[in-house]
Amino acid sequence: MIVNLEFQTLRQTTPTTETDLVFGQDVVTPEIPDSDGGIHAVLPTMSAHGVLNYSANVLRKFCADLPSSFNSTRHSGHLYNSNYFNSLPLKETETVPWGVGIELQTGLNLPHKQLLPTKGTPSILWGAGLRTDGTDYLTQYVQLIPTKVLTLSLWQSTGGIPSGELVTQYVQLLPTRYAIFMPFGGTSALSHSFYAKLKPSIKLKSGWFLPWQRAKHPNSGHAVVPIVPPPHEGYVPSPDINFICKNVKMSAQAVLLHFGVDCHTPPVVIPARKVYFIVNEVHLTRVSDNQEIQILSASVSTDKSSWCWSFDASVPYSQLSLVDPQDAPVEVELTINGTAFRALVESYETVETFGKRTVSIKGRSITALLDTPYAHERAYLEPTQIYTRQFCENELLRTDVVQGYSLDWSLVDDLGWLVPENTISYQQSSPVKAMKKIVEDGGGYLNSHPSQAKFLVKPLYPFAPWEWGGIAVDKQLPIDVVTSYKHRWASKPTYNSVIVTGELVGVQCLVKRAGTAGDISAPMFSSPLITSTGVARVKGISILAAGGKQAIETLEMPLLNDVGVIYPNELIEVTRDGSGAWRGLVSSTSLNVSRDRDGGIKVVQANELERFYG
Amino acid sequence: MANLWSEFTKLLAPLPQVVGDVVTKQDDVYYIQLAGGGTMKCVGEKNYQEGDRVVVQQGRILFKSVSLPYSELEV
Numbered sequence: 001m002i003v004n005l006e007f008q009t010l011r012q013t014t015p016t017t018e019t020d021l022v023f024g025q026d027v028v029t030p031e032i033p034d035s036d037g038g039i040h041a042v043l044p045t046m047s048a049h050g051v052l053n054y055s056a057n058v059l060r061k062f063c064a065d066l067p068s069s070f071n072s073t074r075h076s077g078h079l080y081n082s083n084y085f086n087s088l089p090l091k092e093t094e095t096v097p098w099g100v101g102i103e104l105q106t107g108l109n110l111p112h113k114q115l116l117p118t119k120g121t122p123s124i125l126w127g128a129g130l131r132t133d134g135t136d137y138l139t140q141y142v143q144l145i146p147t148k149v150l151t152l153s154l155w156q157s158t159g160g161i162p163s164g165e166l167v168t169q170y171v172q173l174l175p176t177r178y179a180i181f182m183p184f185g186g187t188s189a190l191s192h193s194f195y196a197k198l199k200p201s202i203k204l205k206s207g208w209f210l211p212w213q214r215a216k217h218p219n220s221g222h223a224v225v226p227i228v229p230p231p232h233e234g235y236v237p238s239p240d241i242n243f244i245c246k247n248v249k250m251s252a253q254a255v256l257l258h259f260g261v262d263c264h265t266p267p268v269v270i271p272a273r274k275v276y277f278i279v280n281e282v283h284l285t286r287v288s289d290n291q292e293i294q295i296l297s298a299s300v301s302t303d304k305s306s307w308c309w310s311f312d313a314s315v316p317y318s319q320l321s322l323v324d325p326q327d328a329p330v331e332v333e334l335t336i337n338g339t340a341f342r343a344l345v346e347s348y349e350t351v352e353t354f355g356k357r358t359v360s361i362k363g364r365s366i367t368a369l370l371d372t373p374y375a376h377e378r379a380y381l382e383p384t385q386i387y388t389r390q391f392c393e394n395e396l397l398r399t400d401v402v403q404g405y406s407l408d409w410s411l412v413d414d415l416g417w418l419v420p421e422n423t424i425s426y427q428q429s430s431p432v433k434a435m436k437k438i439v440e441d442g443g444g445y446l447n448s449h450p451s452q453a454k455f456l457v458k459p460l461y462p463f464a465p466w467e468w469g470g471i472a473v474d475k476q477l478p479i480d481v482v483t484s485y486k487h488r489w490a491s492k493p494t495y496n497s498v499i500v501t502g503e504l505v506g507v508q509c510l511v512k513r514a515g516t517a518g519d520i521s522a523p524m525f526s527s528p529l530i531t532s533t534g535v536a537r538v539k540g541i542s543i544l545a546a547g548g549k550q551a552i553e554t555l556e557m558p559l560l561n562d563v564g565v566i567y568p569n570e571l572i573e574v575t576r577d578g579s580g581a582w583r584g585l586v587s588s589t590s591l592n593v594s595r596d597r598d599g600g601i602k603v604v605q606a607n608e609l610e611r612f613y614g
Numbered sequence: 615m616a617n618l619w620s621e622f623t624k625l626l627a628p629l630p631q632v633v634g635d636v637v638t639k640q641d642d643v644y645y646i647q648l649a650g651g652g653t654m655k656c657v658g659e660k661n662y663q664e665g666d667r668v669v670v671q672q673g674r675i676l677f678k679s680v681s682l683p684y685s686e687l688e689v
Binding site: 303305306464498499501502503504505506507508509510511512513514521522523524525526527533536537540541544587588608 | 616617620621630631632633648649650651669679680682683684685686687688689
C-alpha cells in the first residue's frame with residue numbers, strides 16, 4: 001500500500017498526545033467519542049517527499065541569549081579548596097528591609113538585636129560576605145579579571161565627551177608632543193666684513209742718498225778746512241752670506257736683503273758722555289678744537305699685561321671746562337718731546353690745598369671706546385672656520401661699537417692661526433675682552449698704539465730668553481744715561497718642557513727647550529684655541545720663558561731724543577764702562593712729566609726690564 | 615711698573631685646566647694620568663670609562679675630550 005503524505009501546513013503542537021491519522025478516502029465518519037485508546041499498526045518502511053517553501057527576503061533578527069548568569073571562569077588549579085568562591089552580585093534589584101546587623105555583645109542573651117534601617121533602596125542581592133575558610137569550601141573556578149589590552153597609539157587619550165554638549169561620537173584628539181631635536185641653534189646676522197688677501201699697494205719711496213752736499217762758500221768769519229771726499233770704490237760683492245738670523249716678520253715692501261755679516265739694522269747706540277743736553281717740550285691739547293690746555297704734571301704708562309695706556313694729568317682749576325667729561329669723554333693729546341699720546345679723559349677730581357685749586361684728570365687710550373662702558377658686552381659663538389686675526393678684525397667691525405679701529409698683528413703668523421668652527425666662544429665680553437682672551441691663549445698680549453686708533457698684537461717673547469745673546473738688540477744704552485737703577489731678584493721655577501694641548505680639536509704638543517732632556521715639565525696649558533703647532537710653539541715659549549732665574553731691572557732716565565720712548569717688547573742692552581753688558585726685555589713703560597720750582601719741565605722715563613740668568 | 619690688578623687677579627685665578635686619561639675609577643672617584651706627567655684623583659658626575667681622555671679643573675672632571683695628534687717641538 002502506498003500512502004501519499006502531503007504536509008502543506010506547518011506543524012502545530014497539540015495540547016494532547018493524540019494524533020489523528022486518516023488514510024484513504026474522506027468518508028463521513030461518525031462522531032467518535034473521546035477515548036484513551038490508540039492505534040497499533042505495523043507499517044512498512046516509509047518514504048517521504050517534502051517541499052519547504054520560505055521567503056528569503058524576510059529579515060530575521062539575530063539574537064543571542066546568554067545561557068548563564070555567571071561570568072566566565074577559568075580553572076582555579078589546586079590553590080583553593082572551596083566549593084564556591086566570591087561571585088559577583090547579580091545586577092538585579094531587590095529591596096532589603098534591613099541593613100547590616102551589628103554583632104551582639106558578649107554576655108547578652110538576646111535572641112534578636114535591633115537592626116539599623118536600610119539607607120535607601122539597595123539594589124544588591126547579597127550583602128557583604130565573609131571570607132570563606134579554605135578548608136570548608138571547594139571550588140574549581142575563580143573570578144577572572146578583564147584583561148587590559150595594551151594599545152599603542154600616536155594620540156594621547158582625552159577626556160570624556162561632556163554629556164549633552166556634543167552631538168558627535170568622536171572627540172578631537174591632541175597630537176602627541178614629540179621631542180624636537182634641532183642640530184642648529186638660533187643664528188645671528190653675519191657682520192659684513194671683508195678680508196682681502198692682498199692689501200692696497202704702497203707707493204715706493206724712491207729717493208737718492210747723497211753723502212755729500214753741493215759745495216758752497218763758507219760763511220763770513222768762519223774758516224773751514226776743506227774735506228777731500230774719498231774716492232768711490234764702487235760695489236764690492238761679498239760671498240759671506242749669513243743665514244743664522246731668525247726670520248723676522250715685516251712688510252713685503254720693506255724686505256732688506258743683506259749679504260754681509262750683519263743682517264739686522266744696527267741698533268740705536270747712545271754714547272757715554274759726561275753731559276747730556278735735553279730740552280723738554282710738553283703740550284696738552286683738546287683734539288676736538290685743538291685747544292691748548294695748561295698742564296701742571298702728567299704721566300702716561302703701559303705694560304704687557306695692559307691692553308691700553310693709562311693717562312693722568314694735573315691741570316689748573318680754570319681748565320676744568322676744557323676737560324670736563326660729564327657729557328662724553330674728552331679726547332686729548334699729550335705731546336712729550338715730539339711723541340704724541342692720545343687719551344680719553346673719563347674722570348676727574350678737584351683738589352684744593354692752601355687756596356690753590358687743581359684738577360686731576362684720568363683717562364685711557366682712545367681704544368677704550370671698544371671696552372665697557374662704551375661698548376656692549378655680548379655672548380658669541382663663531383660658527384665658521386676662521387683665522388684669529390680675521391676674528392679680531394670682525395670684533396672691531398661690530399655694529400654696536402665705534403668704527404675706524406685697526407689691528408697691527410704680529411702673533412704666530414700674519415693671519416694668526418686657523419681655528420675650526422664652533423671653537424671660539426665667549427660670554428659677556430666687549431670687543432677688547434674677546435680679543436684679549438684670543439691673544440693671551442696664543443702666547444701674546446694685546447696693547448694699544450699710543451696715539452692712533454690701533455690695537456697691537458705681539459708675542460709675549462718674540463725670542464726665547466736663551467736666544468737673546470745672538471739677536472740684535474733694539475737699543476743699546478750706557479748706564480751713564482740712567483739716573484736711577486733698581487735691581488729686584490725675582491727667581492721662578494725653572495722648566496725645560498711643557499705640554500700645550502687643545503681640548504676637543506687641535507693638537508697636543510710637547511714644547512721642549514732645545515739642548516735639554518725636557519724632563520722638568522711646567523704645568524700643562526690647555527685651551528680650545530691650540531689648534532696648530534705654530535700657536536703651540538709660541539705659547540710654549542711664553543710659558544718656558546716666564547720661569548727660571550731672573551730679575552726685574554727698573555731704569556729711570558731722561559727722555560733723550562736719540563733714545564726716544566722705549567716701548568714694551570723692545571730688547572735693550574745696557575752697558576757699563578764698555579763692558580759688563582746685560583740684556584733685558586722691556587715689560588713696562590711710563591713717562592712722568594713734572595715742573596720744577598722755577599717752572600721748568602722735567603720728563604722722566606721709567607722702564608722695567610726682564611733680565612734672565614741662564 | 616707692572617699692572618697691579620693683573621698681578622692681583624693672578625693670585626685669585628683658579629687652577630688651570632689639564633688633560634689626562636682615566637686610569638681607574640671607584641664610584642664617582644677617578645684616577646687620572648695627566649698628559650704632562652703625574653697622577654691625580656678627581657670626581658666626576660658622569661660615568662667615564664677607563665681610557666677616556668677628560669679635561670679636569672679644580673679636582674673635577676669637566677667634560678670628555680679626545681685624543682689629539684701629538685708632536686714634539688724644540689724651541
